[in-house]
Amino acid sequence: MKLNQLVAAGVLLSSASFATAAQNDSQFVVEDIKVEGLQRVALGAALTYLPVQVGDTMNGFRITQLIRSLYSSSHFERVEILRDGNTLLVRVSERPTISNIIFEGNDDIKDEQLQESLDGNDIRVGEPLDKTVLTSIENGLKDFFYSIGKYNADVTAIVTPLPRNRVDLKLLFEEGDAAKIKQINVVGNELFSDTELLEGLELQFDTPWWDFLSETRYQQQTLQGDMETLRNHYLDRGYLRFNVDSTQVSMTPEKDGIYITMNVSEGEQYTISDVELVGDILGHEDYIRAVLPLTPGELYNQAEVTYTEEFISNYLGRFGYAYPTVTTVPEINDEDKTVKLTLSVDPGKRIYVRRITFNGNTITADRVLRQNVNQMEGTWLSNGLLESSKGQLSRLTYMDDVEFETIRIPGEDDMVDVNFSVKEQPSGSFNAGIGYGDRTKLSLQAGIQQDNFLGTGKRVGLNVSTVSYQRSAQITYNDPYFTIDGISLGGSLGYSEFDGSDFNVIRYNSKQWSVGANIGYPINQFNRINFGLVYANVELYNRGYYEQTEQFYNQFVGSGDPDAPIEYDTLEASVSWSRSTLNRGLFPTAGSSQRASFSITTPNSDVNYFKSVLDTKFYYPLSRNQRWSVLARLRLGYGNGYGEINGNEQILPFTQNFTAGGADTLRGFENNTVGPRGVLRNSSPGASGPGGEVYPGDPDNDTISISRRSLGGNAMALGGLELIVPTPFVEEEMDNSVRTSLFWDIGNVWDTEFDYDKYSQLEQVDYTYGALLDYSDWKQYRSSAGISVQWISPMGPMVFSFSRAIKERDGDDAKFFTFNIGQTF
Missing domain, CATH: 3.10.20.310 (membrane protein fhac)
Incomplete structure (x- = not known):
């Protein structure tokens, strides 16, 4: 077929050429239209981009329109317009389709950020690739690296052809090292020293190695913020005419060092001559004037001006005026160095x-x-x-x-x-399996624990578990919104068998079943008060004979069989107050929480005692993104008995004693080993009478020994400080599920009823587990320091701690590494 070429046009916008050649017969009437070269684009779709129909007259202008229309569709890389008789022939070469996008070598820019940038340029998998925008993308990314001080950075876009007109697009990054700030100079300052001005800036230089929070890498955006910080330093002290005249940023020839110079004009101090409120203040002018920090006769302070504007806006926002306009207009008098401030308020409409x-x-x-x-x-x-x-x-x-x-x-x-x-985020777990912990040893568990059961916000738990020291089954339920006013209602039913010797406390076994109910009332959004009532039946057996427990056992055990099990019932009433301003329920970084509780058994119970506990935590963020934060915590507890039974003064049952040591109390010490140990008293041999009768020996000749296990105490004081730091090699998005902290723990558990003088004069025959200490002395504290990693894993919360005891007492069991699964944070 002989083709008479009307126009041959090769057009590639920004990177291709455009050429035309015309015959003498430059016009003709189109009798047919053919399109060649289509692969992915349907013929019907291609024809919609042609501003030509059969019967139209073709000329140079119409050809130009046709070519522009085809390129504007973004589907074609090359276009040719040909004539075969009166048939218009359009030959196209489609743009390749992006099969995959790969990022390689990028550390400062995350893949998600890069993909967002490409999306803005319509470059995504499955779309045609416009090669003309790749150069601008490369240059834009280079500009970003330059803005953060990486002047040796390079970005290369590599396009790899694939079969069926597809391509792989790879963005290869060579970031290089960021230029460090060698020196920052302030020129023109006479009122404040360089040291005073520079210490408030975020950009720093020549910092000591331990100051790892300093930013010594040059960043253009940070410099802009530091210039504003410098300006505010002067404006907050009355220097209203202060100005940063110029800023010079110079680079070393190797592009690895930056010198920054800021030239400033300080001016003089200005005082406030008058403060005027104008506009509609909705009848609240007297209140606003009473609380405004701006006072005539005082130095001008930009921070107070900004605070005043924000305060008025927020105050009006409480009454529905969500978009007020508050503007401060200064009238400066350079002769007497005063300024009149006019606060113009427009509340807008109530929203x-x-x-x-x-x-x-x-x-x-x-x-x-x-x-x-x-x-x-x-x-x-x-x-x-x-x-x-x-x-x-x-x-x-x-x-x-x-x-x-x-x-x-x-x-x-x-x-x-x-x-x-x-x-x-996950609010509980369905569990069935085997676990191991240095506290629990081998454990088997099955059940469900949900804080948001079926999305209702109700807390439901059904758990059966067996660990080395305990077998238990428990059902719990709590509806935090039992009423529309936020009154909560809950209950529990449980059974457990406990072996103290496997819990690192003195030898005894117990069986207990309990049933309870609780109701809570909100005081406000931060405070809540709860009331509870729990009935429990307790059986103790396999007792150990320790001096501190004898007084309790003697209330129940007759002289006939001192080894017989004892059983008692209690009805315990409790009241607690809780307050929380934490910014998150798990892994908070700001705010505080407090909880105080008091429980007491009713007088008709078999044993009468009370317990009180105060637990408080304060989080202080150190950085704007709150990845660095300080936690200060304190836990206090005290309990004792009240009244008498059979002439015996009631004491706190040793099963209710406080214990310490381990992941959630004193890290660096074996679980539950801190505090009083059991004292074993051995009676001295008695004398035999002439009739074979035996006379008791002299109590002053008795001997004592100390148990390996802890007894716990009726008083507790625990505290500590933690520096929460970003977890190495973990992305910021994982901060809510992984936490690393450097900690210092301190505290003690003691027994206020222990009489040290009663045993101090007796001979101790066994020092295997340490010497006798005054277990009533609260000052015998312990302390430790280390690093802890907490992880909300699919198996449940996990805690790993590496710690070292700083202050320990005779007989303490220090432990360098501990881990636990299922501990609360």
Whole structure:
């Protein structure tokens, strides 16, 4: 077939050529249209991009339009327009389809961030590749590396052809090392020294090796922030005319060092001559004036001006004015160095909430989340209520992250929708299997434990387990929203068999079954009070004869058979108060929590005692992203008996004693070994009478020995500090499931009823487990330090601790490494 070429056009935008050749007969009427070279694009779709139909007259202008239309479709890499008689022939070469996108060598930019950047340029798997944008992407990524001080960085886009017109796209990164800041100079400062000005900047230089929080790598964005910090330093001290005149950033020839120079003009101090409030303040002018920190006669302070604007905005937001405009207009008098501040307030319209929605909750029902939201639909929009709602949702143990946004409704200037975006996390586990821990040894367990049962927000537990020291079965239930007002109702039923010798305490065995109920009342969003009542039946047997336990056993055991088991019933009433402002339910990094409880057995119980416990934790974030944080914690406890039974003064049952040592109390010591040990008293041999009768020996000649196991005590004081740090080799997104901390633990357990003088004069015959100590002395504390890693694993919470005892007492069992599965954090 002979083809008469009308126009041959090879067009490649930005990287291809465009050429035309025309015959003498430059126009013709199109009788047919053919398209060649199509592979992925359907013929019907290709024809839609042709602004030409059969019967149209073709000329140079129409050909140019046709070529532009085909390229604008983004499907074609090359286009040719040919003529065969009166047939218009369009030959195309399609752009290759991206089969795979690979990132290699990128450390400072995550794959997800890179893919977002490519998405913005319509480069994604399954889409045609526009090679013309690759150069701009390379240059854009290089600019990013330059902005963070990596001036030797290089980015190369490699396109590998594949069969069926497909390609692999690889972005190869050579980041290199970041340029370090060699020196920062401030020129023109006379009022403040270089040291005082530079210590407040985020960028640092010549820092000691231990100051690992310092940022010595140059970053353009950080420098901009430091310039603002420098400016605020002067403005907060009244230097209203301060200015950073210029900034020079120079580089060493090797591109590995940066010198920064900031030229400043300090000016003079200005005082406030007057503060005026103008605009509509909704009748709250007297209150706002009373709390404003801006006072005539004082030095101008930019921080206080900003605080005032934010305070007024937030205050008006409490009454539904969610979008107020507060502007401070300064009138500067350079002659007397004063400034008049005019606060212009425009509250705008009162905003109402039309609808509250939730997204991201695939398990938790909307009504459960709504129960924790203080902002109501149909009422004023309150920023305070929204923030408190976010905090309350975040403290749920089954929530990983919570955010909210207000969405303006088109056509409505006084209504918004509020959308809460939540990210859930596992709130329990179905378990059946075998475990091992240095505390529990071999364990078998089966059951279910859920804090968000079937998405209802109810806590349900059914567990059966057997470990070296205990076999137990327990059913628990709690409905945190039994009523719409947030009253909770719960109960428990349990049975256990316990062996003290395998728990690192003195020898005894017990069987216990119990049934209980509790009810809780919210005081406000942070505080809650709970009441409980538990009936328990306890049987003790296989006793050990220790001085500290004899007084308790003597209440029940007759002289006929001292080894007989004892059994008693108790009805225990309790009241507790809890408060939490933590930012998360698990692995918090900011806020505090406190819990105080008091329990007492009723007078009709077989034993009468009381216990009180105070547990408090404070989290102090050290960095803006809160990956660095300090935890300070304190736990106090005291218990004792009250009244008498059969002439015997009641004491706290030793089964209720506090113990310490191990993962959740004093790391660095064997579990439950810290504190008083059992004292064994051996009577001296008696004399025989002439009739064969035996006379008791002199008690002053008795001997004592100390048990290997701990007895615990009726008083406890434990505390510690932890530096929470980013976990090495773990991404930031995993901070809610993996935590690493450097810790220092300190504390003691003691017995206020122990009479040291009663035994100190007796001979001790066995020092295998240490010498007798004054177990009533609270000052005999222990301490340890180390590193701990906590992980919410698929098998349950796991704790790994490496620690060393700093202060230990005679007979203590120090332990370098401990791990436990299923411990609470």
